Amino acid sequence: MIIKPITGGMYDSISYLVGAGKKAVLIDAGVRSEKVFAAAREADLTIEKVILTHGHIDHIIELNDIIKGTNAMVYIHTDDENALKDARFNLSAFAGRAFSYQGKYEVLRDGGRIQLEDLELRIIHTPGHTAGSICIEVNNTLFSGDTLFRFGYGRVDFPNGSFEDIYRSIVNKLFALPDGMVVYPGHGNSTTIELEKRANPIKSAAQW
Numbered sequence: 001m002i003i004k005p006i007t008g009g010m011y012d013s014i015s016y017l018v019g020a021g022k023k024a025v026l027i028d029a030g031v032r033s034e035k036v037f038a039a040a041r042e043a044d045l046t047i048e049k050v051i052l053t054h055g056h057i058d059h060i061i062e063l064n065d066i067i068k069g070t071n072a073m074v075y076i077h078t079d080d081e082n083a084l085k086d087a088r089f090n091l092s093a094f095a096g097r098a099f100s101y102q103g104k105y106e107v108l109r110d111g112g113r114i115q116l117e118d119l120e121l122r123i124i125h126t127p128g129h130t131a132g133s134i135c136i137e138v139n140n141t142l143f144s145g146d147t148l149f150r151f152g153y154g155r156v157d158f159p160n161g162s163f164e165d166i167y168r169s170i171v172n173k174l175f176a177l178p179d180g181m182v183v184y185p186g187h188g189n190s191t192t193i194e195l196e197k198r199a200n201p202i203k204s205a206a207q208w
Contacts, residue, residue, distance in 0.1 A: 001119060001139050005184065006031045006039045010058040013186055016143055019045045020117035026050045026066065027136060027143050028186060030058045033065035049114060051121070052076040053145025053186055054133040055083020056158075057092040057099055067103045074105035075114065077125060080132025081107055091158065108134060124173055128166020129154030135174065142183045142193070148174055150183075150191035153202050163205070170202050 002019035009015060009030030016027040017039055024045035026036065029052065040047055047070045052060055055076060060083065067074065076084060084101040087093035108114075110125035122137040126147040133154070136143040146154035148170055156163045179194035 001141075002043060002045070003141065003184070004039055004043050006036055008032075008035065010061050011187070013058040014184075014188075016184055017043060017045060017047070018116070018119070018121070018138065018143075019043060020119045022046055023048050023117055025114070025116050025121065026072070028053055028059040028145070029063040029066050030061055030186075033062045033069060036062070036066055037069055046070075047072050049116065050074045051108075051114065051134075051136060052080070053136070053143065053147075054130040055080035055090050056130065056146070057090050057095055057097075059145070059186060060084070060090060060101065061092070061097070061099055063101050064103065074101070074103060075108050076105060077123070077132035077134050078107040078109060079125075079127065080130055081105075083130075083132075089159070126166070126169035126173060128156060128162055128164075128169045130158070131160045131162075131165075133169070137177070137181075140178065140181050142174070142177065142181050143185075144174070144183050145186045148183060148191075148196060148200070149185045149187065150189045150196075151199055151201070152188075153200065167202060167205075170196075170200070 013030035083090040087098040092099035
């Protein structure tokens with residue numbers, strides 16, 4: 001498995017190329033398409049699928065250009081599906097650049113599987129940052145989008161955000177994963193499940 005972070009996206013978001021053989025999944029589409037294509041060429045990978053961890057603009061803004069250049073299938077959780085068409089739902093209406101996705105896509109649900117050559121990517125529904133936020137587990141690695149950060153967690157003050165939901169997603173689902181699992185978030189540095197169980201402020205932030 002090849003993992004290639006692509007940094008410098010909108011609001012410092014990170015996209016990830018996950019490769020097997022000559023094929024790749026792109027996780028999130030907030031980085032300029034030219035940079036994504038250059039990273040794929042450098043790694044000798046062809047992007048066949050794009051998985052969106054959630055529907056906020058900084059993770060989908062380059063989607064139309066990336067799909068024009070790859071014809072890849074796009075995947076998003078069913079609870080964030082509206083973000084592909086609704087500029088208010090994806091927050092682009094408030095960012096000065098209304099965005100709507102024009103291409104094909106499929107919806108995801110908790111426990112779904114996406115196959116890439118010999119890799120199986122498992123979908124974990126982790127609502128809280130948005131209703132349809134997901135994490136993606138593959139080969140003892142977790143791509144956590146804006147659910148779990150190194151020593152932090154995603155904002156819950158946007159529409160469809162919920163602290164109660166993100167608490168349950170992190171504490172009940174993600175902290176139940178193996179301690180040694182490496183976590184690659186949608187912003188910032190990588191971490192591990194073990195480190196976040198010890199040092200993440202999510203538990204101390206609970207008010208009940």
